[in-house]
Amino acid sequence: MDLYLPIAQMSVQWLVILGMGFGVGFLSGVFGIGGGFLLTPLLIFYGIPPGVAVATTASQVSASTFSGVLAHWRKRAVDLKMGCVMLAGGLLGTGIGVYLFAVLRRMGQSEFSVSASYVILLGSVGAIMLNESARALMAVNEGKRPGGGRPGRHRWIHRLPCKMRFRQSRLYISAIPPVLLGFVVGVLSAIMGVGGAFLMVPVMIYVLRMPTNVVVGTSMFQVLFVTAAATILHAIDNHTVDIALAFALIAGGVFGVQYGVRVGSRLRGEQLRFFLALLVLAVASRLFYEMVAVPADLYSVTMGTP
Amino acid sequence: MRCAFAFAALLLAACPAAAEESLVAGVSQDVVQISSTYTGTDLTVFGAIEQPSEGGVGDIVVVVRGPDAMTTVRRKDRIAGVWINNARARLLMPSYYFVASTRRLDSVAGRDVLGRYGLGLSNLRPDSAVSDGDPAPFENALIRAQARARLYAQNTTGVEMLSNTLFRVKVPIPAGVPRGPYNVQVYLFRDGTVVSAQSTPLYVDQTGFERGLYDFSRDRPFTYGLVTVLLGIAMGWMSTFFFRRGA
Numbered sequence: 001m002d003l004y005l006p007i008a009q010m011s012v013q014w015l016v017i018l019g020m021g022f023g024v025g026f027l028s029g030v031f032g033i034g035g036g037f038l039l040t041p042l043l044i045f046y047g048i049p050p051g052v053a054v055a056t057t058a059s060q061v062s063a064s065t066f067s068g069v070l071a072h073w074r075k076r077a078v079d080l081k082m083g084c085v086m087l088a089g090g091l092l093g094t095g096i097g098v099y100l101f102a103v104l105r106r107m108g109q110s111e112f113s114v115s116a117s118y119v120i121l122l123g124s125v126g127a128i129m130l131n132e133s134a135r136a137l138m139a140v141n142e143g144k145r146p147g148g149g150r151p152g153r154h155r156w157i158h159r160l161p162c163k164m165r166f167r168q169s170r171l172y173i174s175a176i177p178p179v180l181l182g183f184v185v186g187v188l189s190a191i192m193g194v195g196g197a198f199l200m201v202p203v204m205i206y207v208l209r210m211p212t213n214v215v216v217g218t219s220m221f222q223v224l225f226v227t228a229a230a231t232i233l234h235a236i237d238n239h240t241v242d243i244a245l246a247f248a249l250i251a252g253g254v255f256g257v258q259y260g261v262r263v264g265s266r267l268r269g270e271q272l273r274f275f276l277a278l279l280v281l282a283v284a285s286r287l288f289y290e291m292v293a294v295p296a297d298l299y300s301v302t303m304g305t306p
Numbered sequence: 307m308r309c310a311f312a313f314a315a316l317l318l319a320a321c322p323a324a325a326e327e328s329l330v331a332g333v334s335q336d337v338v339q340i341s342s343t344y345t346g347t348d349l350t351v352f353g354a355i356e357q358p359s360e361g362g363v364g365d366i367v368v369v370v371r372g373p374d375a376m377t378t379v380r381r382k383d384r385i386a387g388v389w390i391n392n393a394r395a396r397l398l399m400p401s402y403y404f405v406a407s408t409r410r411l412d413s414v415a416g417r418d419v420l421g422r423y424g425l426g427l428s429n430l431r432p433d434s435a436v437s438d439g440d441p442a443p444f445e446n447a448l449i450r451a452q453a454r455a456r457l458y459a460q461n462t463t464g465v466e467m468l469s470n471t472l473f474r475v476k477v478p479i480p481a482g483v484p485r486g487p488y489n490v491q492v493y494l495f496r497d498g499t500v501v502s503a504q505s506t507p508l509y510v511d512q513t514g515f516e517r518g519l520y521d522f523s524r525d526r527p528f529t530y531g532l533v534t535v536l537l538g539i540a541m542g543w544m545s546t547f548f549f550r551r552g553a
Binding site: 004005006007009010011059060062063064065066067070108109111112116228231232233234235236239241243244246247250251253254255258291292293294295297298299300301302303 | 375377378379380381382383387388389390391394401443444447448450451452481482516517519520523524527528530531532533534535537538539541542543545546549
């Protein structure tokens with residue numbers, strides 16, 4: 001049976017969309033990730049226009065993040081002050097990102113920009129994760145404890161002005177790095193439809209040196225509002241949010257997550273990261289291949305004068 | 307517009323000759339309603355040749371055009387090893403185009419005549435074209451893309467002669483045709499020239515829930531975005547209760 005997407009103005013198989021939502025939800029349950037960075041390329045591979053894929057994925061991410069924020073909030077694992085400081089940068093970044101996306105779309109370069117940012121980001125994140133998890137797996141095989149050499153204190157962070165006290169994170173640091181981090185993730189949300197946790201969580205742990213128990217909750221807090229803002233701004237500037245596509249993806253996703261969490265709890269961390277790294281690299285190579293391979297049709301048609 | 311002017315001029319020219327050979331034609335529906343579950347339908351154009359002259363029947367050509375739409379066509383070029391949109395053209399072309407005839411169009415009339423009335427996919431030219439370089443490859447690319455989407459079609463045996471004077475044409479209206487005023491034009495050709503013509507308007511309208519959603523997203527984008535986010539969040543949140551009970 002077909003599902004007609006009112007904004008993308010095309011018919012899709014609703015089972016395929018539900019399946020994609022389920023699959024990505026499953027993987028995000030297994031790996032504890034948002035899944036936006038897998039969903040956007042999948043939708044593009046299926047033939048959804050990149051603009052619609054990005055904006056609609058943002059709405060799916062905000063929907064699937066909400067229950068996570070709620071759970072962490074109840075456990076008092078959200079540093080509200082840190083979250084709001086990051087959010088200030090995040091909302092600014094989203095606004096600029098959506099504006100940038102609209103400009104690129106009018107130039108006919110939005111498709112290329114989305115692909116290129118995915119290849120660069122997924123390629124580097126995947127490579128780092130593969131390297132790290134392969135070392136961890138080898139260390140486990142040799143009978144050593146994984147993890148180990150922690151990097152030294154980042155002195156530069158303590159020399160920055162505008163210091164603020166973050167009680168819940170037990171930190172007294174400048175507000176500039178969190179605002180900057182939020183800003184970068186906001187731009188990524190707008191252009192790629194991702195939540196950005198894959199970038200945010202490592203920086204919060206290793207650079208901001210937040211305690212790990214509040215990192216996930218706080219990053220989810222930021223992701224929730226930034227992706228919600230990205231959705232609304234895309235709806236206003238680019239008219240690319242497809243409500244039918246979003247609901248089908250969310251419906252598939254909520255089931256997928258439940259099963260994914262059960263499977264994920266049976267796998268070891270380094271194995272999980274190893275498989276995730278392979279998955280990320282596979283998506284990046286497919287996108288890269290499409291950028292360099294001779295296209296089936298050199299010409300593309302867009303209705304109207306975007 | 308060029309086609310419309312040519313058509314008007316033709317009608318004026320055809321009027322004094324009305325006592326001779328002429329056309330009467332009609333369309334099975336004058337409004338086509340397209341809903342979101344619509345999978346496409348056939349529209350029937352039928353007609354008769356009045357007072358046919360001696361020496362056999364002429365050729366009938368039926369053209370259905372959708373509203374003109376501005377379209378951007380882009381060409382990818384390889385830049386630093388990567389295929390990237392580089393050149394573009396803006397073309398004003400009909401959003402839907404169907405032509406049917408009694409036989410091959412090139413045997414009905416000469417290229418110049420077919421070109422003047424825009425008959426046949428290879429004779430379809432944009433009313434305005436702004437392009438980087440030669441517009442022809444962009445036009446051909448647009449026609450190819452529209453043919454793939456089944457929005458442009460040509461059927462050289464599509465006009466069915468039911469008798470010497472009665473004819474019928476099935477016009478395929480696929481899903482996804484744009485809304486707006488359409489125009490059905492019927493031409494009677496004899497010896498390579500148009501001897502009679504008739505134009506009938508047709509309106510294609512999109513209805514249904516999905517169309518409502520589209521209008522909502524255009525008319526009140528902020529509310530639409532907010533509703534999408536809030537309903538999505540509500541869906542995600544409610545699912546947690548569902549699974550808590552199920553577990």
